[in-house]
Amino acid sequence: MTDRVGAFLAERTPRRALTIAAFLLLLVLFRQLLPLLVFFVAFERGLGAAAAFLAGRTRLPRKAAVLTVAGVVLLTVGGGIALGAGRVVRAVREARDLPERIGEIREHPWVKRLHEQVTDTDALVEQGKHYAGSALHYVSQVGHIVAYTIIGFIFAIVFHLERERLAAFREAIAPRSFLGTLLRWCGNVADAVSLTIQLQLVVAACNTLLTLPLLLLIGIPHVAMLMVLIFVSGLVPVIGNLASGAVLVFFAYQAKRWVGVSLMISLTFLLHKIESYYLNPHLTARHVPLPGFVLIVSLVIFEHLFGFAGLFLSFPALFVAGKIRSEFREEDEVEAAPGLPGGGSPTPSILTNRRARSPR
Template sequence: MKEVKAFILRNDVQRYIALAFIVLLLFIVHDLISILLLTSILGYLAVKGANNVQRWTKIPYGFSVLIVYLLSIFVVVMAFVYIVPALVDQFAVIPNEVNKLIKEYPVIKQYFNETYHKLDLLSEFSKNWKSLLASGWDTISTVLTAFSQIILSIFLSFVLALTWQRLRVFGSQFLHSSYPKFFKNVYELGSTFVLILGSVIEVQLLIAFINTILMMIGLSILGVPSVLVMGLMIFILGLIPIAGVIISLLPLSVMAFAALGWVGMIEVWILIAVIHMFESYFLHPRLMASRTELPVFFTFATIIVMEHLLGAWGLIIGVPIVAFILSVLGVQDANITRSTKSE
């Protein structure tokens, strides 16, 4: 019995017990996992942004949070006012480019016609219109649910950032409770994961933004149409490490081939390769110097497995989760935690 008690009281066992408690808690609230992750990411970025504003302006922390969110709202509103109309105009160009591609290459038109006749879409719709309408309603419900989760997460992250200092004081009270060691492990594990997740997302956002600007400049020079639409797609897919470049290759190739032919498509491939090399050998090593580093194959395997387990979220948070596990096991150096805490 003494041996069992001594085993349970070991520091590493206590740490794994705290980890199991966190996993169990997340499993219980798994329906709210999207809101929790979004709130954590937005809250991390808001707190860090507010701290930077406070450091630069010397104004109170609460006003710094308000400035960060007001600036964010201003940017979103300006995007809708000025960018969305341009996006709509450029989306209208895409069908014209596809029609031009079909006219110039009769083989593609013949393939589309044969596929259309084989599918017999009108007959399929008349037979399965109820299930199609049901699936359409499910899609609308999913979009509305996702939108409501985003709004709720933004509100919660605002409250979290605004009351962050009070929350830290409240959390420190658990360290003086009847189980200080347990709550210390829970706090350290939770804070480590949030720091890894937040810092990786932060750097990935910066890398995606720089890559998007460079790609849009390059596509404009090459004469590819709908540059804003392509830029939006590149930025969104850029949040997926490594795999995002491969996924964006297909629509970029189609647009370049439709507008510029084989030569233009090859030029776009060269542009993607050059910018990806710039990211891999310059941007990523510099910006990720104090963050997590995983081999390319391991990153690919992580994304595939995590997408299977967690769905779309796995594409974004898969790498931070694995980096967190490696940090807990002591496999990977935890420089990320120390460097982020010092900022």
């Protein structure tokens, strides 16, 4: 009986179904630790790149380079906190009031006139208030963010100091084994997180830097609060720029009437096109060759299923699913290739080298 069960699970389809089920179970069980994973991946990739650069320029040992970079980061962050902690706290406090200020927009005479022509303006305002509140909720959770940041930073340092031992441990696991497959797929999740962070940080920084001069030119008040909104909204894929732009249009109307509205709409349109037709294609084309329509549909589905968090889960899910699908297809091609009668096993290099082609 045991032999039959083992033979059944060794078959390709049952083995894949069991592995996928276990992988999804792990994601569900540890979903609350997703913020920690994000910080760990960000620090791990950043420390690795900086330490490699420093070691190449100074010929320091890699571990010494890692510790040096970590020390510089700690000194920089500590100095920044000492100099600008008060401003950061004030900006966060102002940002907490943003959802209520968006809700007050419905009392503006312009919105009331618009309501006579468009009956669902209240729903639009509520949606904007909802997304702003959801986004800024994560910013306001300073305690959790600080804790996850510290733990993620410590994990990243330990990971690089123990990298050789971890690599040896991983190489000792058969690539096609159950544990080996799960480890490889977890690596795909880390790669998806890294790629998403890179993409959205670039988009958020671009939106913030290009919008700041216009805010100062129009004379919109509460610039610090709006800068937080623009940056946080820029971290939301696809719709973040449009959501912050819609809010900024109302503030621009209050400051400069229709001149401010025209300028803000033009900037929002320009930033959306830069994100959609330049930043996103250039940053993701090498890793996720999917049509834009598929990405948008995926965003809608994930937002419906998981709420605000679904906007962040859509792209990584597509990325990981694409990697798993490519792995299965590659495995099928190798097993069906001549010279492997009866369905042979793919060479370990096909699976182990996949990590080397992952985005960094």
